[in-house]
Amino acid sequence: MSVTAAQGFSAAGIAAGIKESGNPDLALVVNHGPRRAAAGVFTSNRVKAAPVLWSEQVLKGGEVTAVVLNSGGANACTGPKGFQDTHATAEKAAEVLTGHNAGEIAVASTGLIGTLLPMDKLLPGIETAAAALSEHGGEKAAIAIKTTDTVHKTAVAGGEGWTVGGMAKGAGMLAPGLATMLVVLTTDADVDAAGLDSALRAATRTTFDRVDSDGCMSTNDTVLLLASGASGITPEQGEFAEAVRAVCADLARQLIGDAEGASKDIRIEVVNAATEDDAVEVGRSIARNNLLKCAIHGEDPNWGRVLSAIGTTKAAFEPDQLNVAINDVWVCKNGGVGEDRDLVDMRYREVRITADLAAGTESAVIWANDLTADYVHENSAYSS
Amino acid sequence: MSVTAAQGFSAAGIAAGIKESGNPDLALVVNHGPRRAAAGVFTSNRVKAAPVLWSEQVLKGGEVTAVVLNSGGANACTGPKGFQDTHATAEKAAEVLTGHNAGEIAVASTGLIGTLLPMDKLLPGIETAAAALSEHGGEKAAIAIKTTDTVHKTAVAGGEGWTVGGMAKGAGMLAPGLATMLVVLTTDADVDAAGLDSALRAATRTTFDRVDSDGCMSTNDTVLLLASGASGITPEQGEFAEAVRAVCADLARQLIGDAEGASKDIRIEVVNAATEDDAVEVGRSIARNNLLKCAIHGEDPNWGRVLSAIGTTKAAFEPDQLNVAINDVWVCKNGGVGEDRDLVDMRYREVRITADLAAGTESAVIWANDLTADYVHENSAYSS
CATH class of the missing domain: 3.10.20.340 (ArgJ beta chain, C-terminal domain)
Incomplete structure (x- = not known):
């Protein structure tokens, strides 16, 4: 399940101390290739968090090696310092993973708007997370991105010899304009960035985009789809798109089912x-x-x-x-x-x-x- | 205060038995002239209640002799029978007031959407209300149009020798597109229908139109302004418009102050x-x-x-x-x-x-x- 269901990915979820509660708050997802294709959709809110501004730039290259996600703070409305913090987060992950540069590292954050992240805890946390990376770490990563979510959310679909898996968080401010809160999808299908982008946009348009729990659009909505190509299989595009859609629909349904305070x-x-x-x-x-x-x-x-x-x-x-x-x-x-x-x-x-x-x-x-x-x-x- | 503050108007508020609680539920406001000019603005909701459809037609003539208002039922989404009931209400009022026809009688309703009004109680109630008409009846009329309102709402303004008064009800479904729930304003200023219309539209645009208690637009919003001309004074249009605006702003503020369940x-x-x-x-x-x-x-x-x-x-x-x-x-x-x-x-x-x-x-x-x-x-x- 989750982001390590597909071959070629490892993940970790740890407690870096960003949350005062001591609960897990930092997740790392790494694509070991051979391919490192990626697509992403982001909030259409014009007030965008620093990690959204950063990751939008990263995704323009069509390649992502790793995603650093934190709960415990949205890093939104934090000005130039907030953007520097996101940049430093990507630099640290590139350094720890060795042989990569910050321009391949996507960053996503969730939590309260308008406060700076405790970088003295977050940066060492990236080292801890890297040391904990595992091919079975998908579940822990899904747990580490929870905020008010009562359960963690994962889903999986696929075809002959290839898999699409994913994780999501989101329980409030849940009326995405293009996507919902934080979602990372992974696949071992051998699909290029254009194929990923086409499948992801088609999927989010009728799944996350049609979730409207409370009419409030977040500043941090991010959905990423990473392909490792590790299966060596290139599915027919329609079949691949349907698997991506199925995972998005499953996760979207889980988001509604866990919305803050809801009874219906x-x-x-x-x-x-x-x-x-x-x-x-x-x-x-x-x-x-x-x-x-x-x-x-x-x-x-x-x-x-x-x-x-x-x-x-x-x-x-x-x-x-x-x-x-x-x-x-x-x-x-x-x-x-x-x-x-x-x-x-x-x-x-x-x-x-x-x-x-x-x-x-x-x-x-x-x-x-x-x-x-x-x-x-x-x-x-x-x-x- | 209220709709009888201006000369030339009488009003009544009675319990006709429309509400099961036995509380007052029927109001009648009568313009005794000499002028019977009127203007109105109505909900921009495309699903309009029967009394809105009726009163929009009445207002096209620019003359209104009386307004019948009921709480205890919105008469919205009630089909052809609901419209017949509104027509019968106007006919009954015209008959009771003698010398008038239904085409001069505006009707307004408020309460639950989707149920027919108990006409066997409403029509006799009009006779009772007509018998109770008084130059001091404005307060009782304001009480009879309450639904979940905890207080009745009236306001008054004016100039040298002339007055604008009004009453309003509204506590939920309070985000008017053109006007809010039920409001009747009266004046003894000698102003024609065009002058009333201009003043009323300018006033509602920056008062009732800018109330947004809960984002929900009603099917029944109605604001009427009736002029009797009984003061014999024709104020300068700007001064008159400002008095109308002041009464609307006062009532709009009272609506927000009494919104369902609100603490702020x-x-x-x-x-x-x-x-x-x-x-x-x-x-x-x-x-x-x-x-x-x-x-x-x-x-x-x-x-x-x-x-x-x-x-x-x-x-x-x-x-x-x-x-x-x-x-x-x-x-x-x-x-x-x-x-x-x-x-x-x-x-x-x-x-x-x-x-x-x-x-x-x-x-x-x-x-x-x-x-x-x-x-x-x-x-x-x-x-x-």
Whole structure:
């Protein structure tokens, strides 16, 4: 599982002392080749963390030897000093791994925005992590990137003789514009950077990009895909892209399932839209409606709040042709009262909302969470 | 105070039995002239309630004799029957007031979306309300339109010999696209429909339109301004518009102060924006950030969440030139750490966030609320 499921990779996760709790907070993932191809997608937030600015530059070369990831601090809104710290992190990793330069080292950080990282702990931690590198270290790496995540998140897929594996963290500020929090995917398939980029962009567009737990886009979202080529196999591109998509979808589903304070996972499917963009706009509007999110928490099939959310969009539809189902009961038909709302059973964690725009043939699925008192408590504690 | 502060108006508020609680639920406001000019603005939600569709038509004539308002049901998403019910309400009021026709009667409703109104109670209630009409009935009318409001909301302003008064209700689904929940303003100034319309649109644009309590736009938002001309005075248009603006601003502030479950009122001022639209977009993005709203609830001056919200907008700014103050302490300077966050005192209900985009000279103020466990509780109860 995780980033060491594919051949040619080692990883480690250690406690460097960045977190005051003493929990693991530093992960290192190394690609031993023979190939070192890589692709990445990053947050579309215009306020980008230092490690995002750094890694975007690294990825332009299409080659990544190693990724250093830390929890316990986002290194965002930290000015020139924060960028210097990311640079020093990459330099240290290049030095420790020997024979490489900082320009091949991607860096990712997660935690509180607006504080500098304790470099006196992070830099020695890179040496400790390098010494702990193992072909079985994927699980420990996945644990070391957790912040408020209650569980670590890994996934794997693949084909004949090749594998795609990955890890993810993310539990809040979870409404990626291009990707979600920190994700590293690895493969031993022999695929070049262009093939990786194409597969990764296609995968994130319909997986991480359609997660909207709380409407808040992070400054640090990073998804990396590294290929070692160690299997010696070059899969057909469509088959490879599907494996990448499957791992992304699995990890995205795990992110929603572990969102801060959530008690429900809400699958919002918009059908019969005029365009896919319309379907996504409507799905996202429903996903971000706080009143609806409260109603779902209360197991109340309050379809009026779905319609009021749809009504704020520019999508093509006629109000008197809208249909809405909650857990397959069509509680709203033709914009008015439909089947008996008492038929809706909402006892389980997964809730399905279907919005039929009756305006075309396109569709999209957005995943969201409910809004709970636990979410408020977790996010109102002092700079959690 | 309220809608009977101006000469030429009477009002009533009674319990018609629409609410199961037996609380007041029906208000009637009558303009006795000599003038019956009127203007109105309505929700920009494309899913509009039956009374909004009706009143939009009535307002096209520029004359309104009376307004019937009910709480206890929004009459939204109720199909052709819901529209017939609104029509019947106007017909009944025209009949009871004698000498008028339904086309002069505006109707407004508020409450749960997706259920029909109990017309067997509402229609007799109009007779009861007409019998109770009084030149001192403004307060009772303001009470009868409450839903989850904990207090009724009225305001008054004016000039030499003329008055503008008003009432409002609204405590949730409070992010108007053009107006907020139900508001009726009256004046005895001798102003024609065009003058009313101009003053009302200018006023709502910078008052109700800049309230964003919970990001959820209602299907029923209605703001009406009625002029009786009973003072015989025609104020200078600028002076009149300023009085209308002052009453709207006063009522808008009261709405934020009484928002469901809120413990803080957040005044977000965006300054040095390239355009007013940029300032509003940034202010609204900050206002709708659930993580920031939780932080404010926890009295945590978490400026990183302000920056991450600004970063999602298309407004003109450079990330390393952003400055943010919370309660006048500039905790973020040039996109990084500024003054000591421990200097920020957040004990009081009103919290002021200033976002300096350093991109121009335009500004805007948006009012919002924090996100609390009480908001979740109030809105997760079964179809509250």
